[in-house]
Ligand SMILES: Nc1ncnc2c1ncn2[C@@H]1O[C@H](COP(=O)(O)OP(=O)(O)OP(=O)(O)O)[C@@H](O)[C@H]1O
Ligand code: SF4
């Protein structure tokens with residue numbers, strides 16, 4: 018091994034950021050940091066507690082791809098259409114004679130996408146005195162047809178919503194009956210075993226309208242009408258109607274309707290924090306021990322080296338898995354365990370070998386001769402020489418720790434509450450994202466991991482280029 | 492008054508082959524304000540002597556004892572910590588061989604020159620830096636050097652930096668280990684002139700280590716000639732240069748090339764000796780052109796010489812048979828192809844006598860006698876030379892009272 022090149026930290030950093038991998042890796046790192054900055058802007062709420070709260074995401078489509086998946090299919094995929102309570106025109110007629118109050122909500126929306134919507138949901142907010150009002154929800158179609166989706170007596174008082182989903186998997190049984198009856202009688206449609214309300218309701222009238230595979234989409238202006246008969250003049254109703262799209266945001270949603278972009282953006286600081294903090298602490302302590310080992314020699318050296326051997330053969334992953342199974346530790350507890358098992362190790366050995374060379378150099382003897390103490394030489398003359406290597410080793414260790422965290426999270430052993438790239442992948446895997454074609458759920462968190470690791474690998478490589486004379490270009 | 496006195500200083504390294512006796516029982520003194528030049532071939536132990544004085548011991552030290560007196564006080568008795576605090580750089584500083592590498596490549600020059608001040612006097616940073624720049628100015632360096640990194644400087648400049656660093660604590664004695672050997676002649680002259688000036692201005696004493704006798708004459712008040720870990724001649728340069736006493740010094744002086752002289756320099760035959768198994772008695776005897784029977788020949792060495800001569804076909808008509816070493820001073824030679832031992836003995840005796848000028852080991856032969864069908868050769872007993880003389884001393888057996896040889 019040639020003598021270490023004589024460069025200070027600053028000079029090394031400058032040189033490293035002048036190489037092509039240095040520029041690219043540095044740029045990628047800046048992009049990652051940008052993600053960290055964007056999180057609080059994009060998700061200005063407590064991401065960690067919201068992530069575990071299913072009710073926070075109910076207005077998002079379930080398992081929707083990213084909006085830009087349009088580019089893979091002809092036409093446009095439907096976006097979610099939401100009709101908020103304030104979008105409804107409300108008319109309230111109080112009839113003194115009969116003691117009933119009629120409330121009508123009506124609104125229209127334009128459906129112009131090239132595919133059927135994902136599912137429909139109506140949420141009803143009611144306030145009533147003694148007797149629950151009688152509510153009918155109807156869909157008006159561009160062809161002039163009106164279908165009653167539901168006739169119900171909502172039990173929940175506002176602000177708790179009465180939720181009525183209409184989709185193949187979960188539908189009010191009455192709705193399906195209504196739709197079937199309406200389609201067969203009005204359009205002579207052929208019945209099928211599993212009709213989809215969101216298809217039939219948006220299909221052109223005809224024989225095939227009940228068959229999800231053959232129904233043809235009808236674009237145009239749809240209307241939603243809610244008629245309530247209440248028994249007190251103070252009673253009131255409001256509604257929210259959701260025509261869920263098939264795509265959502267930049268990164269789509271998961272099975273719990275959570276916005277994956279929030280998870281992915283949030284994954285960046287977690288990965289960066291875990292990776293860099295672990296790499297920094299581990300590599301720096303190992304550097305210190307390695308330098309002490311090489312510089313003091315003798316028994317100290319022997320002790321540090323044997324300890325390094327010991328920690329090198331201890332398999333950290335199985336230990337972490339065991340600890341995770343029993344304690345469900347937070348990410349910082351995991352970090353602590355990682356650091357505790359890596360106080361000495363491979364880096365101590367690398368740094369020791371560099372120190373053994375630096376030790377032979379004349380200026381170290383010179384420093385001894387002018388009376389510098391051993392510890393002073395260690396700090397003033399030895400560390401500055403090994404620091405550039407330490408930087409390179411840190412940069413190269415960051416991806417390893419990002420991977421470690423991701424692997425644990427993937428196995429479901431990571432932090433139980435934080436959304437991280439690894440845990441996103443883990444849930445995707447457990448929900449068979451691969452077989453169901455939910456590609457975004459796998460591809461985007463993986464892209465995050467790859468992006469971060471490549472960024473640091475490139476940085477590490479750029480250091481290597483500067484520090485390793487054989488790789489140095491002219 | 493002597494600023495530094497060494498008495499019986501020993502400093503040996505431990506190696507797998509055995510102890511390297513790099514500093515072997517060395518005694519000398521350096522007068523205040525004087526320069527002692529230590530001259531010797533590469534590997535003779537010059538740097539090791541300096542290291543022994545400054546107690547710069549490697550891990551593999553095998554022996555380290557003797558007396559080192561600085562200003563009359565034996566510093567060998569100090570603990571490592573006291574030694575570091577009081578002797579290093581304050582009492583004795585050193586300019587290391589190969590100044591190119593004596594500077595930390597990652598730190599600015601000014602900071603490095605100031606470091607000894609900070610270590611020994613806890614000096615404030617600004618004050619230390621001010622002193623450092625003063626010191627750099629005094630060795631004739633421009634101001635910007637202070638802020639430069641070592642790799643931005645030329646060899647000569649670095650040498651000056653290292654000298655500035657050695658002087659910053661105003662020590663009484665500076666050891667200069669080949670301070671000019673990697674420099675061109677002009678730069679060399681500049682540095683020597685600088686050293687002369689500083690010596691006068693700062694009232695310094697120098698130990699000037701070099702392999703170059705001519706260069707040593709520029710600066711030296713005294714010269715010590717070192718050979719195989721020992722000082723072999725030492726004295727004021729005005730005596731040593733014109734009238735060297737030791738054959739090795741004479742040979743060294745003859746090997747110095749003289750400008751515009753018709754005489755070509757004469758090199759010393761043979762190689763510098765091994766410091767692990769060094770030659771017996773006078774260590775110079777295998778290469779000495781005036782050596783004689785007492786100088787240290789052993790039976791084994793004698794047998795090796797015969798073997799070498801036979802291999803190169805220089806046996807002068809006599810077939811040296813197989814040599815068998817009997818003891819330190821006796822070996823038995825067997826005649827080849829059934830030659831009569833009596834005739835063989837005679838032939839050998841004549842050959843030894845005839846060739847004793849060219850192969851000086853033959854001078855050591857005292858007895859050649861027939862024994863057990865072979866011829867036993869007995870060598871003269873050796874005497875170890877010791878330093879002879881007062882101000883100008885040398886260690887050669889020829890210097891004993893009574894002139895050329897005893898008896
Ligand atoms: N640390 C060491 N361990 C073992 N042997 C050593 C060590 N340092 C020096 N030596 C040996 O001691 C002998 C004297 O070395 P030293 O460096 O003192 O020679 P020198 O006279 O300064 O030579 P040069 O003119 O080449 O600098 C050499 O034979 C060398 O190989
Ligand atoms: S003692 Fe004198 S003469 Fe004999 S070998 Fe040594 S230097 Fe030569």
Ligand SMILES: [Mg+2]
Pocket residue numbers: 537538539588668
């Ligand atoms: Mg030397």
